[in-house]
Amino acid sequence: MQSIIDDSTASSLSYNNVKFWVVDIDREPFENDESFNQRVKTIKKFIEKKIGKYHMGKNTEIVIEEFPSKNGLHLITRPFDVKYFTDNFEKETGLPV
Secondary structure (H helix, E strand, C coil), X not given: CCEECCHHHHHHHCECCECCEXXXXXXXXXXXXXXXXXXXXXXXXXXXXXXXXXXXXXXXXXXXXXXXXXXXXXXXXXCCCHHHHHHHHHXXXXXXX
Protein backbone atom coordinates (compact mmCIF):
# COMPACT_ATOMS: atom_id res chain seq x y z
CA MET A 1 0.00 0.00 0.00
CA GLN A 2 1.66 3.16 -1.16
CA SER A 3 -0.35 6.02 0.24
CA ILE A 4 -3.52 7.36 1.71
CA ILE A 5 -4.63 10.82 0.71
CA ASP A 6 -4.44 13.12 3.71
CA ASP A 7 -7.23 15.40 4.91
CA SER A 8 -6.07 18.37 2.82
CA THR A 9 -6.44 16.39 -0.38
CA ALA A 10 -9.35 14.22 0.65
CA SER A 11 -11.66 17.21 0.79
CA SER A 12 -11.78 17.12 -3.00
CA LEU A 13 -13.37 13.68 -2.64
CA SER A 14 -15.87 14.82 -0.02
CA TYR A 15 -19.60 14.90 -0.48
CA ASN A 16 -21.64 16.75 2.14
CA ASN A 17 -18.59 16.90 4.44
CA VAL A 18 -18.12 13.13 4.37
CA LYS A 19 -14.45 12.31 3.88
CA PHE A 20 -13.24 9.51 1.65
CA TRP A 21 -9.72 8.19 1.28
CA VAL A 22 -7.93 6.69 -1.67
CA VAL A 23 -5.77 3.67 -0.89
CA ASP A 24 -3.24 3.16 -3.69
CA ILE A 25 -2.21 -0.47 -4.20
CA ASP A 26 0.56 -0.82 -6.75
CA ARG A 27 1.40 -4.05 -8.53
CA GLU A 28 4.81 -5.39 -7.48
CA PRO A 29 7.43 -5.95 -10.22
CA PHE A 30 6.80 -9.30 -11.93
CA GLU A 31 3.62 -9.91 -9.89
CA ASN A 32 1.07 -11.98 -11.79
CA ASP A 33 -2.68 -11.26 -11.83
CA GLU A 34 -3.57 -14.05 -9.42
CA SER A 35 -1.03 -12.91 -6.82
CA PHE A 36 -2.03 -9.26 -7.16
CA ASN A 37 -5.76 -10.05 -6.87
CA GLN A 38 -5.11 -12.17 -3.77
CA ARG A 39 -3.08 -9.34 -2.18
CA VAL A 40 -5.88 -6.84 -2.91
CA LYS A 41 -8.43 -9.25 -1.41
CA THR A 42 -6.28 -9.62 1.73
CA ILE A 43 -5.90 -5.83 2.10
CA LYS A 44 -9.65 -5.26 1.65
CA LYS A 45 -10.51 -8.01 4.13
CA PHE A 46 -8.06 -6.64 6.70
CA ILE A 47 -9.47 -3.10 6.38
CA GLU A 48 -13.09 -4.30 6.53
CA LYS A 49 -12.86 -7.00 9.20
CA LYS A 50 -9.88 -6.18 11.41
CA ILE A 51 -10.16 -2.41 11.37
CA GLY A 52 -13.66 -1.49 10.29
CA LYS A 53 -15.99 -3.91 11.99
CA TYR A 54 -13.81 -5.28 14.78
CA HIS A 55 -11.35 -2.58 15.81
CA MET A 56 -13.48 0.50 15.10
CA GLY A 57 -16.78 -1.16 16.04
CA LYS A 58 -18.52 -0.09 12.85
CA ASN A 59 -21.12 -2.05 10.97
CA THR A 60 -20.77 0.14 7.89
CA GLU A 61 -18.76 -0.72 4.85
CA ILE A 62 -15.26 0.78 4.97
CA VAL A 63 -14.14 -0.10 1.42
CA ILE A 64 -16.68 1.62 -0.82
CA GLU A 65 -15.36 1.11 -4.34
CA GLU A 66 -12.30 0.08 -6.32
CA PHE A 67 -10.92 1.45 -9.57
CA PRO A 68 -8.02 0.36 -11.75
CA SER A 69 -5.05 2.71 -11.68
CA LYS A 70 -2.01 3.05 -13.91
CA ASN A 71 0.09 0.77 -11.68
CA GLY A 72 -2.53 -1.27 -9.87
CA LEU A 73 -5.72 -0.39 -8.07
CA HIS A 74 -7.29 2.41 -6.02
CA LEU A 75 -9.64 1.59 -3.15
CA ILE A 76 -12.06 4.33 -2.14
CA THR A 77 -12.62 4.00 1.60
CA ARG A 78 -14.11 5.72 4.58
CA PRO A 79 -11.45 6.90 7.04
CA PHE A 80 -9.96 4.12 9.15
CA ASP A 81 -7.24 3.64 11.75
CA VAL A 82 -4.11 3.82 9.58
CA LYS A 83 -1.80 3.32 12.56
CA TYR A 84 -3.48 0.02 13.36
CA PHE A 85 -3.10 -0.97 9.71
CA THR A 86 0.60 -0.11 9.48
CA ASP A 87 1.40 -1.63 12.89
CA ASN A 88 -0.45 -4.91 12.34
CA PHE A 89 -1.01 -5.73 8.65
CA GLU A 90 2.42 -7.26 7.97
CA LYS A 91 2.50 -9.12 11.31
CA GLU A 92 -0.91 -10.68 10.76
CA THR A 93 -0.82 -11.38 7.03
CA GLY A 94 2.86 -11.81 6.21
CA LEU A 95 2.49 -9.28 3.37
CA PRO A 96 4.48 -6.04 3.29
CA VAL A 97 2.69 -2.75 3.86
